[in-house]
Amino acid sequence: MAEQAQVIADIATLQATEGEYDGQLVEVVSYYGTWASDPRGPVGGGCFIWSAASTAADDGGLVIQATGVAIGRWIRRDARVVTPEMFGSVCGGADDTQVFVRMFAAQLPVELGPYTYVVAPKAPAGEYQPTNHRGSLFKPKASVRGVPGKSRLQYYVPGTNLQGYFLALRDVVGITIEGIHFYGGDGGIIIDPISDYSVSNISIINCHFESQDDIAVCCGRQLALDVNAKLNSKVKIRGCTFTGIGGHAVVVTQARDAIVTGNFFDRVWAGEGVNAGGYCIDISQGVRGCVVADNVARNSTYFMKTESYTVEGSTPEACLTTDIVIANNECIDMRPVYQSGSYVSGFAILINSRSGNVIIEGNRLTYNKGNGVYIYSSSPSEGAVQVRGNLIVQTDAGNYESSGIFCSPDSSKRAVIQGNTVHGFYNGIVCNLGKMAVHDNDVVAIKSGVTVHSSSEVSIEGNDLRGETGMIFPVTTAQFYKRARICENRVQSTIGCGLDLSLAANPIGFIVQGNVFEKSTENTNPAFYAEGVESAVISSNVFRVPSPSSKALGLYSTTKTSILRDNLTNGIHQIVTTDALTVQDGNLTTVANL
Structure with a gap:
């Protein structure tokens, strides 16, 4: 009995x-x-x-x-899970810090009740560093779950003693943090392995992070602050909400196979200046394999960036970030960034410094006075970049020199920019460096649909481009542009040219074929303006201008071995050749029904 x-x-x-x-x-x-x-x-x-x-x-x-x-x-008896109430939590605004210290020391799964727990988990002296406020008194060894929408961890006396995170994961595998509202302080959760892969298979699900001053979720110890940082793996951040974050919402660094999906970001703000935080998602040094998908961001300064610059004291291999997928995210009403009273180069997505093998696909990016996708490399990259099928919209460009897509990969790699809709930016697509394939995009720009600034070899095909100028190649260095293909585009320009090669000195090996160039404004700028094209094939294009008195096609100083064939215009052709090897055949002018 x-x-x-x-x-x-x-x-x-x-x-x-x-x-x-x-x-x-x-x-x-x-x-x-x-x-x-x-x-x-x-x-x-x-x-x-x-x-x-x-x-x-x-x-x-x-x-x-x-x-x-x-x-x-x-x-x-039979304690398989623990709660703060088992250790004497009083709630009601009192400091429960020591209650949580004792509770986590039990190393059992934790269940939080539908209450507000006030704590001050400042990191121990051995972990705390002023530059990053890392560490925590609370180090779970098992899953921590709350009641979604009701369980809340709040910093004791908000505004003071904020150094540290609510939770630090240092030596734990296969746990879940779920259903908790983290309010205030410097950070919510830090994943800080004590050795490589001592933290792996972690799920952070359906949590709410609010009013953190630094980083809400820091997935890894940053190499920029500690070159001996260890690796983590298979961390999933899913279905969380981030609001009113003063630094970055999510930082993924020193990670393998991370997933950031289905999260909502609202009011993630930068300080003054372009490097003052404010990223919803920051994929920092040392990440190999990360999926960022199906997230929604609004009223924030930046959506995300990847980073691979080599930290002093570390190595290029350790700092490399590669194999990143950014897909099906939505950014709504992203906000401008100010510095000393003026706008600086904000961006929805920044691919920075050697980040390689990046796919950016199916995203909707809406920005106010900023850039859409900004790909920049100050040193050789480790892989290709593809920007495909995105909807990128600028809501208030004004005269701010923004770009829908700015692409500057390493010159040894090819970037593919395909099937994007880019509307409302000062410049639509800017090819700044390297080999580019710009195909099947719909671009409406204030200034230029496509600007090929420092890319020596490009393929521009199947695009619908509208702007003051359709396409422009502005670099004046002799024979800089080589082997470009400009084929089957529909280009509508206003006061500028449909295709402007007037600044390019002796471009070589161009194929301009099957395009339709239309000008809407009466002036002396031709639909196609080339200066000193060499070894080019210009054929089967249609040039439509407002009236026959406009210049439709002007090829000045065509010096070597070019073919001009079967082009049509309702205006006139002005073709000047300086060598006997140039072939002209079948070019029709004053075609009335164009």
Whole structure:
């Protein structure tokens, strides 16, 4: 016959009670005897068994030492999960820090109740660094779950003693952090391995991070602050909400196979200047394999960036970030960035410094006075970049020199920019460096649809381009542009040219074929303006201008071995050749029904 447990009112009474025999059972009604006036009711009680030979340390929750008793302890029976209430949480605005220290020391799964817990988990001296506020008193060894929308961890006395994160994961595998609202302080969660892969297979799900001053979720110790940072792997951040973040919402660094998906970001703000934080997602040094998908960001300064610059004291290999997929994200009403009273180069997506093998696909990016996708490399990249099928919209370009897509990969790699819709930017697509394939894009720009600035070899095919100028090649270095293909585009320009090669000195090996160039404004700029083209094939194009008196096609100083064939215009051709090897055949002018 089962033993009938003695009923005891609270833990204080249990502490005053010495067990009578080994195995004695008592049932504690509530942790505190004041439960009748506590809106939570009786919490933190449970069944305890007397262990007559135990000398375990009293932790205030699972092990209770009777007052004045050296040998013998009350042990909480069948404890498979722990709660703050088991360790004496009072809620109601009081400081529960030591309650949480004792609770996490139990190394069991944690379940938070539908309450607000006020804590001050400043990092221990050995972990705390002013430059990053890393570390925490609270280091879970098992899953931590709350009641979604109700369980809240809040910094004690907001605005003071904020150094540190709520939770630090240092040596733990296969756990879940779920359903918790982290409010205030410098950070929410830091993943900070003590050795390579000592933290892996972590899921951070359905949490809310609000009003953190630094980094809400820091997935890894940053090499820029510690060149001996260790690797983490297979961290998933899914279905979380980030609001009012003063630094970065999510930083992924020193990571393998991370996933950031289905999250919502609102009001992630930068300080003054382009490098002052404010990224919803920052994929920093040392990341190999990361998927950023199906996230929504609004009213924030930047959506995300990748970073691979080599940190002093580290190595290029350790700092390399590569194999990144950025897909199906939505950025709504992204905000301008100010510095000393003027706009600086903000961006929805920044691919920076050697980041290689990046796919940017199916995203909707809406920006106010900023750039859409900005790909920049100050040193050789380690792989290709593809920008495909994105909708990129500028809501207030004004005269701010923004770009829908600015692409500057290493010259030894090819970037593919395909099937994008780019509307409202000062410049639509800028090919700044390297080999480019710009295909099947729909671009409406204020200034230029496509600007080929420092890319020596490009393929521009199948695009619909509208702007003051359709396409322009502005570099004046002799024979800089080589082997470009400009084929089957529909180009509508206003006061500028449809294709402007007037500044390009002796471009070589161009194929301009099957395009339709239309000008809407009467002036002397031709639909196609070339200066000194060599070894070119210009054929089967249509040039439409407002009236026959406009210049439609002007090839000046065509010096070597070019073919001009089967071009049509409702205006006139002005073709000047300086060598006998140039072939002209079948070019028609003043075609009335164009």
